Amino acid sequence: MKYKKIKGTNDLFGEDVWYWRFVENTFREVCESFGMEEIRTPIFEQTELFIRSVGEESDIVQKEMYTFQDKAGRSITLRPEGTAPVVRAFLENSLVNRGFQQRYYYIGQMFRYEKPQSGRLRQFHQVGFEIIGSESPKADFEMILAVDIFLKRLGLRKYSIHLNSIGCPECRKQYREVLKEYYKQYLDELCEDCKRRYERNVLRLLDCKEDQKFALNAPKSVDYLCDNCKKHYEKLKEYLNTFEIEYVEDHTLVRGLDYYTRTVFEVRHEGLGAQNSIAGGGRYDGLFSELGGSSIPALGFAAGIERLVLALKSEGIEVPVENVHYLYVATIGERAFKEGVSLAIDLRKKGFRVDMDIMERKLSGQLKHANRMGARYVIIIGDEELEKGIVILRDLETGDQVEVDRQFAVEYISERVLE
Known part of the structure; x- marks a missing residue:
């Protein structure tokens, strides 16, 4: 690579x-x-x-x-x-x-x-x-x-x-002086960063992970408010x-x-x-x-x-994965593809996530791809479905499928998927 x-x-x-x-x-x-x-x-x-x-x-x-x-x-x-x-x-x-x-x-x-x-x-x-x-x-x-x-x-x-x-800033002036006096006894033991901070910003010594043992017994800021x-x-x-x-x-x-x-x-x-x-x-x-x-x-x-x-x-917290209403339109042939695009557009307008094949796969390949992508339902359209004026809605989880009148397909699929 x-x-x-x-x-x-x-x-x-x-x-x-x-x-x-x-x-x-x-x-x-x-x-x-x-x-x-x-x-x-x-x-x-x-x-x-x-x-x-x-x-x-x-x-x-x-x-x-x-x-x-x-x-x-x-x-x-x-x-x-x-x-x-x-x-x-x-x-x-x-x-x-x-x-x-x-x-x-x-x-x-x-x-x-x-x-x-x-x-x-x-x-x-x-x-x-x-x-x-x-x-x-x-x-x-x-x-x-x-x-x-x-x-x-x-x-x-x-x-x-x-x-x-x-x-x-006013009450911190006194606290800085008290803190400098406290850390003065440990100057030789402080890390290099803290030795530099001692003169310019002594409060930062309390924040140092390397010198935390000194901070534990340091004067408390709340006592000087x-x-x-x-x-x-x-x-x-x-x-x-x-x-x-x-x-x-x-x-x-x-x-x-x-x-x-x-x-x-x-x-x-x-x-x-x-x-x-x-x-x-x-x-x-x-x-x-x-x-x-x-x-x-x-x-x-x-x-x-x-x-x-x-x-x-x-903590083992699972988060929502928004693919519950993920649909896949599988088509066979050019006429079916155009009809599938029309149906997909209508379903997308309803807010559904809809995918289609653009790899020229056969139907079996489209069904495998839909399953791999996490689709719950596949809508199948071929020449036979076009002649009958229907689409097939297949539930990939149960394997059940039903023929749906194309004229009412959007409404039926919406109700079925949102049950």
């Missing part, structure tokens, strides 16, 4: 496509039930957008972005995450004029140069949404509520929601408790992007091993002003479709 897919990418077909469609369709249904509107942004943006939003010291910017120069010499980056493009689109298109609150959801490809492994690809896909305009803990609660409903609607059960508050941040966090937990949404307080959770403030959360699935995070997000009240807009509170979340599919399979 001369050409192969690029490392860290996947081809999707067969059963996997049905899993993806199930995830995407379920996500759309849940988002729209919460009054959200779909937004679609380009898959590449100015590189500076991600440096300013995600953070220059983040792993994404330092190691993982697909960045290149276009023919005009501009630095372009394939989007590694979905929030910054949504914020850019909001500002550029003056969506603030619509008033608040606003809610947008998206589905699309993201790109990060990482070591490919199960649940982690270089081209991956996310579903996500953003809630813009509210600083109330009610918005944080509704975000987590929507995520929980989405995962339950998928049928998932073996997951846990991890929750933390990392405070606002200002009064407003503390009230916000306590109110959020009150709402979650009232509506019996289970969560785990995780004081090492900071998330990997610099724009987060106050609430951060992550959903982990017990069936996925090391790459067990299937969703995550939080509040980013300073991102709009950081990108040149006015100060607008906002929050959001994203989930990886690849990992959601792995989670569904790990």
